[in-house]
Amino acid sequence: MQVNLKHLGKRYNYEWIFRNLTYTFESGTSYAVLGHNGSGKSTLLTIVAGHNLASEGELIYTAAGKTVAADEAYRHLSLTAPYLELVEEFTLLEMLDFHTRFKPLRHNLTNLQLIDRMGLERSKYKSVKDFSSGMKQRLKLGLAIYSDSSMLVLDEPTTNLDHEGVAWYQEHVNLNKQDRLIIVGSNIEHEYNFCDQQLRISDYHAVPKK
Numbered sequence: 001m002q003v004n005l006k007h008l009g010k011r012y013n014y015e016w017i018f019r020n021l022t023y024t025f026e027s028g029t030s031y032a033v034l035g036h037n038g039s040g041k042s043t044l045l046t047i048v049a050g051h052n053l054a055s056e057g058e059l060i061y062t063a064a065g066k067t068v069a070a071d072e073a074y075r076h077l078s079l080t081a082p083y084l085e086l087v088e089e090f091t092l093l094e095m096l097d098f099h100t101r102f103k104p105l106r107h108n109l110t111n112l113q114l115i116d117r118m119g120l121e122r123s124k125y126k127s128v129k130d131f132s133s134g135m136k137q138r139l140k141l142g143l144a145i146y147s148d149s150s151m152l153v154l155d156e157p158t159t160n161l162d163h164e165g166v167a168w169y170q171e172h173v174n175l176n177k178q179d180r181l182i183i184v185g186s187n188i189e190h191e192y193n194f195c196d197q198q199l200r201i202s203d204y205h206a207v208p209k210k
């Protein structure tokens with residue numbers, strides 16, 4: 001998967017969050033989108049993931065040399081972000097059954113194997129609503145990292161994770177980054193230190209007229 005941004009801009013009401021962003025996200029490369037709080041990282045990630053619309057410019061997705069329609073791009077990507085909710089009423093096993101009906105897992109992994117990889121084997125029958133915040137984050141990351149998608153968008157991936165959880169994230173993202181396009185929105189080094197490229201959103205902030 002490749003994503004070309006051409007003169008992309010986003011405005012909320014009268015405030016431009018970024019403008020004139022021309023950039024290419026290539027397959028097989030991991031990118032860190034960096035910037036201070038409120039700089040527009042999540043806004044850019046939601047636009048690239050097709051959850052939000054740009055105010056100006058173009059966004060072109062290409063997979064296997066062919067252009068992918070914007071409304072089909074979701075088939076190629078998985079996303080995790082603090083604002084995305086899990087289905088709290090499901091048990092862990094039900095959550096995986098539901099999710100994998102729409103998004104199969106990579107390398108023919110079974111749902112039980114994924115539960116093992118997430119270190120959640122003791123919670124198979126537990127309702128997601130009774131998970132700790134760190135367990136929920138591991139589940140969100142596990143579903144994203146192990147979905148069979150060529151593009152992975154990770155917004156603030158280690159939110160709520162302790163040291164062990166951060167090490168788990170680093171291990172599994174490293175094991176699953178090859179041949180994929182990965183975009184991490186972050187300002188915490190341990191979340192993006194595996195990335196090959198960095199995009200600073202503040203480079204695309206509109207300069208106020210003097």
Ligand SMILES: Nc1ncnc2c1ncn2[C@@H]1O[C@H](COP(=O)(O)OP(=O)(O)OP(=O)(O)O)[C@@H](O)[C@H]1O
Pocket residue numbers: 012013017035036037038039040041042043044
């Ligand atoms: N739906 C919205 N309507 C109006 N303004 C918004 C909306 N979503 C975000 N913004 C504004 O856009 C700017 C960028 O927000 P965004 O969440 O993209 O930043 P961020 O870099 O991800 O921040 P953080 O590091 O705190 O998560 C902020 O000023 C925010 O208030």
